[in-house]
């Protein structure tokens with residue numbers, strides 16, 4: 139349950155100093171709010187620029203004080219969908235305004251053409267009847283040419299400004315969406331497909347930014363031409379103009395129906411496009427599995443099915459588009475016929491001149507073409523509303539575990555023990571399956587603790603809870619007695635070095651991958667790189683690579699052996715000099731020599747650090763100071779040193795060791 143405080147006045151003690159904090163509107167999520175002894179304890183980020191833990195000694199909350207997540211969405215997004223859409227163009231307001239000003243210039247010139255043409259036709263007729271000298275024509279033609287050049291320059295300027303603004307909006311929107319994706323809770327990633335998210339970044343963003351720049355400009359031009367064209371028609375002949383207006387109401391009604399349809403179909407198309415991208419992404423990134431099963435043609439068929447879904451939506455859209463554009467085209471042509479017929483009659487009775495009728499015809503041509511332009515604009519805006527609602531879903535969702543909120547405690551806290559107290563937990567996507575029910579375990583500071591147990595008992599879950607990828611349902615995890623819910627997750631992650639069974643390296647160089655562990659803006663000196671590589675037993679092999687630290691590792695580090703990847707991962711983890719080490723069975727699946735090198739590096743790294751080994755094999759735990767044994771239900775069945783556990787005659791650990799027939803030296 140989220141809460142929004144409209145106004146909060148609060149006195150807080152922070153670092154021993156009493157401070158008064160007043161916030162206007164601010165949103166709390168449930169992890170930030172708890173009550174203790176009837177006093178409100180609020181962990182928040184509202185104090186100054188830095189994140190802080192505010193423990194108010196006196197707190198007074200002034201209403202309204204309301205809750206529920208839907209409320210929050212409303213309070214965060216009071217604007218209409220359309221207003222939100224145009225809000226993303228705000229930073230480009232100057233350029234877009236400039237483009238609109240140039241549009242006014244070029245459209246005015248375009249709209250003046252029929253009027254001038256009408257006058258020229260009447261002038262030509264007068265010259266032909268010898269009522270005027272030929273020389274009258276020259277300044278008119280020269281003036282017209284100058285006007286056209288000005289129109290062309292204005293048009294070019296408009297297009298340049300809009301194109302560049304569109305690209306910048308696309309960039310900003312992509313950044314915003316990517317940032318929102320990066321900030322989401324792990325639960326979000328458990329539920330979302332990578333390909334789908336990539337599709338939002340690539341395709342939805344493009345549709346949205348195109349609509350608020352290029353399409354907006356084209357739409358405004360069409361709108362200006364329709365209004366000015368009709369205005370000029372009224373100026374020249376109100377009777378004839380009235381005839382034309384008969385055609386517009388059915389077009390407007392059709393546009394509303396069509397707009398709604400397009401909005402929905404765009405949502406459906408983008409969703410099914412996302413599904414096909416997701417499928418392609420998964421299969422291409424796992425091509426080895428596909429190939430080893432010989433499933434290439436099967437996958438092609440599956441992909442074909444997915445893109446066929448996209449095609450079906452596209453066909454529906456095409457039908458609607460065809461009807462609507464056919465209708466607007468017909469409306470335009472009807473306008474021309476009506477003008478010709480009624481205008482001809484009026485000219486015959488001397489109500490208008492041939493020049494006026496020609497000008498009127500050109501204006502009706504403009505209006506007809508502009509109705510087509512408006513149809514395009516209308517389509518684009520509605521498509522964009524469909525695509526943008528998928529983007530707002532992402533940017534609006536408030537993560538339950540924010541990346542930064544909470545205190546950054548003094549690093550001396552890291553010298554304290556880590557305790558899991560009365561901990562109950564189930565993964566949010568599998569609520570019915572309890573991984574832990576009332577678990578109590580502790581990790582002694584500076585010591586090595588190994589966790590063993592059958593597959594699926596929750597060993598790795600201990601690590602993800604410590605890293606606050608998820609919060610426990612009840613109970614707490616404390617460092618030095620301080621509940622980590624009040625500590626910034628960033629602080630915890632900065633101080634935990636992780637080496638996992640399958641370390642993921644990113645494409646880039648060896649140096650880039652090690653530097654990824656840096657806490658100072660992704661930067662490291664060559665000396666630092668060398669130091670951590672030596673500690674990780676990686677320096678020797680890196681020096682033998684063709685380009686040393688500048689050697690490219692390929693996607694996911696594919697060009698390196700498993701042992702080399704692990705040692706780079708150890709160097710990466712050591713670069714931030716973590717006080718806590720989380721080793722998720724980092725020595726499995728290696729040959730004996732590599733395993734020795736990795737194990738030696740890890741043993742050196744563990745010295746002086748609180749180390750947690752998630753042991754999937756029992757051979758790795760012998761040197762641990764303490765071993766925690768989980769049963770298949772995630773309960774602790776035993777704990778103690780290796781020798782203590784092996785001395786339990788019918789102990790679980792001893793049975794496990796014997797069962798696996800592991801030989802210890």
Ligand SMILES: Nc1ncnc2c1ncn2[C@@H]1O[C@H](COP(=O)(O)OP(=O)(O)OP(=O)(O)O)[C@@H](O)[C@H]1O
Nearest residue numbers: 328565567568573592593594595596597598599754
């Ligand atoms: N992200 C997740 N969403 C839902 N369930 C999960 C998730 N991750 C793990 N689980 C489930 O939680 C349980 C504990 O998983 P965990 O990975 O902690 O076990 P483990 O003891 O480390 O297993 P193994 O030794 O096989 O790696 C398992 O039943 C697993 O299927």
